Amino acid sequence: IEHVAWKPRVFIYHNFITDMEAKHMIELAAPQMKRSTVVGAGGQSVEDSYRTLYTAGVRRYQDDVVERIENRVAAWTQISVLHQEDMQILRYGIGQQYKVHADTLRDDEAGVRVATVLIYLNEPEAGGETAFPDSQWVNPKLAETIGANFSACAKNHVAFAPKRGDALLFWSIGPDGTTEDYHASHTGCPVLSGVKWTATKWIHAKPFRPQEMAAGRPHQPYVRDPGVCYDESPRCAEWAARGDCEKNRDYMIVNAVSPGVCRKACGACKVCEQGDIACYNQNRINVGFLIYNASELAPFREMV
Structure with missing residues (x-):
């Protein structure tokens, strides 16, 4: 585990998942990857240039591999899986990005998101860094070692270039448990070459949908194949x-x-x-x- 910043608090866990686990997560999510949306006027989900990527959700404890990764996240953060949202698998192609944003989500019934664990399932050939524009390295020399080959988007910021199997943990809430750390605003830099796959775990201050966890491991959810044309109801x-x-x-x-x-x-x-x-x-x-x-x-x- 490598500590890279205090502002915000950022840590890198090298080899957090195995190659086989990374491959499994991509294969699990790929059929359901959908163009990402943002909340538009009137609360409708709309596509927007602010967040240009594809995403799919994977339920907590959906299978043995997912459970193993989620338990590992809990052990690292010392916060129970009960506080984790479902895993979000994201795919960025060339030019796709997620502009500067914060993860806190203060109006959720499970309380604020206190931390984010971002797991890299593969590595693009260029670009795709996770960067914190308002940040400070724990040691200035890290800018030369970790950041030597950063793209323009990540230059001069605390950032990390995706490496398959590694995970990035950052805290959006300060050590007092209530104050938002504005240094945690971050961006998913544009992919310049290749493709980038990640798995995101958002962690809340309070249990997230505890009734789902109380019911035990959910069965594999029924998913409609968007490539097959049919009606599900006779009406x-x-x-x-x-x-x-x-x-x-x-x-x-x-x-x-x-x-x-x-x-x-x-x-x-x-x-x-x-x-x-x-x-x-x-x-x-x-x-x-x-x-x-x-x-x-x-x-x-x-x-x-």
Whole structure:
């Protein structure tokens, strides 16, 4: 474990996860990766240039690998898994970024987010650093050693270039447990070459949705395949005829995290011939899902 900054409090845990764990997390999330959104006017989820990436959620304790990683996060931070949000898997392609923001989220019923653990599942060829614009290295020499090859976005800031298996911990709340540390505002720098995959764990001051944890490990959630065109309810045609495709788009066609239940009736997809990959991919594109290229797992092939 390497301590790199006091402002904000930042630590790097080298080799936090194994290569096989990193590969598993990418494969688990890839089919459900959707274009990230922000909260727009009226509380609607909208795409925005502020956050250009793809993301998917993975439930706490979803499988043995997820459980193992979450328990490791708890041991490192000394805060129970009960306080962790579901894991968020993020993918950044060339030019994609997440501009300067804070993670605190003060209006959540589980209290503020006190800390973030960012796990790097792979490493881009250039760019993609996590950078803290208003920050100070614990030792100025680290700027020369860690930051020697930073992109322009990360230069002259406390930052870390993604390395597969490493994890970054930073605290958004001060040691008093209440004061927000404004030095913790950070950015996901644009990827300049290659692709970047990360897993994020946000940790709250209070238990996060404890009723879910009390129920035990959840079963693998049912997920709709956004590339396949079908209706889940026999009433879809009826609902579409009365205008629900427009009035209730989140339910009928797509919401912030998943495709809707009546995409076929709404004309939001096309029934594909068997083996028609172009048609399948277009259905995914129509509702904002990633066209995943298995070649992104190339660095892991030697382990297979």
